[in-house]
Amino acid sequence: MNLKSVFSKNLQDLMAKRHENVKELAESIHVADSTISDWKLGKKMARSGGLQKLADHYHVNVTDLLVDTGLITDDNKVDASNSSLNTKNATKNSLFSITNNPGMYQVSIPVLGRIACGDPILSEQNIEEYRQLLFDHKPFGTLFSLKCKGDSMEPVIPDGSFVTIRQQDTVENGQMAAVLIGDEATIKRIKRVDNTTLLMPENKKYDPIVLDKDHPGKIIGKVVHVDYDVL
Template identity: 40%
Template sequence: MEEDITLSYQRKVLSDNIQRFLDKRGITQTDMARDIGIAETTVSSWMLGKRYPGLKSQQRLADYFNVKRSDLTEERSSNQVDVSPQTVKIPILGIIACDDPILAEENIIGYRYESPVDLPSGSLCYLEAKGDSMIPKIPDGSQVLIREQSVVESGEIAAVLVNGDKEATLKKVTRQGDTVLLLPLNSDHDPIIIKEDYPARIIGKAIEVKYKL
């Protein structure tokens, strides 16, 4: 009986901590379940105190909220005050090519949560880069923060739709007279020349690159 009471208490502590982190981010259980790839019914069982996540699931939750595992599993001191700033939920869109353009996927595949302190103004999203044409500045697999805008200065890196808005690529936009070139940073790759029969449309300026070592 004492063991049952202890387990029930641990489940409640975990549930309360998860709810606190959800509230801080302004997201729901459904959002979290989708973002970390765990069935919503499983998340619901944690929140209702019916089940307790294993170590791997605990770590996935900790990584998702960017906290220690103990912040989820241990009771919070009654005099502890949260001082971290509110985060901003930024969608991660489908893969965008840094080699030959690939089909643009506008579906949201996840979210990043950033402090609003250093974020630029405007509508923001992250795009996953693929390929080596923009190394070393944009490594394969990195996530690029894009501010939606239809025009960039010559020499700036942008996310550009080509081939009748069917394909997307990250390239350095350069203007030479009336000619617009989409340049790779890796000299092993050829530039893309924008012409009347091969138009392009800028969808946003690359602001920042993030990747794991």
């Protein structure tokens, strides 16, 4: 059974348990009747925003909508058996294999907004949405995503891209990282010179950002993946 079929079956089951029809569900989560109908019939696959609306509505994890029974495979996952645990409260990624494509793994990754100093990175107030990404290997560590604004990292990271970060507090010289400066995170390439850390843009029209004892910053993760929506 492919992912679209699994999603369709799970949605039908949830609707049946609630004795809910297409129009009622559409009104509850503020989407078009035709969209619900397409999801239910397996004609279309819900995107991350729609998946999160459904998960919130039915008080389940996003993975409960996408995984057939018994497909959770990794230690780094949300416990999908605990229906009281909402995906917004998850602090680790949900990882499961794709049944019709062995060797592929789909991961539900939280997209963070503003990150306040001192708060846990994946605290609920920082999470804006979830994105579903496919990997051809089993990813490790705690992953999160940031939406990039601006052109300082072009052409490597275009404006509007979603950058997936593996949470860690250090990276090798020359690697790209997410760095927290005050309440904002920025993506730059790390360059160390003596006791000074430079945050290097890819776009040559921008100057490096200098981090030192008077201008501190904190590495919060390594860039491991870049993707963007094609409109």
